[in-house]
Structures are given as structure tokens and as C-alpha cells.
Amino acid sequence: MIVSVIAGCISCGLCAEEYPDLFVLSDEGIAHPVAHEVPAGKEEEARQAAEDCPVNVIITA
Numbered sequence: 001m002i003v004s005v006i007a008g009c010i011s012c013g014l015c016a017e018e019y020p021d022l023f024v025l026s027d028e029g030i031a032h033p034v035a036h037e038v039p040a041g042k043e044e045e046a047r048q049a050a051e052d053c054p055v056n057v058i059i060t061a
């Protein structure tokens with residue numbers, strides 16, 4: 001599974017707080033995936049993060 005953060009992150013911090021294995025915030029406060037390939041066993045967390053993001057900029061495929 002691949003995870004991406006597309007343009008439009010509002011820097012709420014939720015994904016990095018809830019799923020620190022999957023997301024980090026840049027110095028500018030924009031979220032990025034720790035790795036585009038979701039680690040084995042973390043797929044459900046990635047899906048949940050995508051669902052939880054208030055502006056729907058986390059994309060899984």
C-alpha cells in the first residue's frame with residue numbers, strides 16, 4: 001500500500017499525533033508520510049488516518 005499527502009494539509013497535526021509511525025510534520029507544519037510504502041501491518045492505520053484527516057488530503061492506494 002502506498003500513502004501520500006496531497007496539497008491542502010491545514011497542519012492540524014492529527015495524523016502525526018495519532019500515527020507517528022506513518023506521518024511526520026515538516027518544519028513548516030505540513031504532514032508527510034514517513035515512507036510512501038506503508039509498513040506491513042500498518043495498512044489499517046493508514047486507512048484510518050485518511051478517514052480522519054479533516055481535509056481529506058491523505059490518499060492511500
Ligand code: SF4
Pocket residue numbers: 005008009010011012013014015016030031052053054055056057058
Ligand atoms: S490530518 Fe490532514 S490536515 Fe491534519 S496534519 Fe495530517 S494531513 Fe494535515
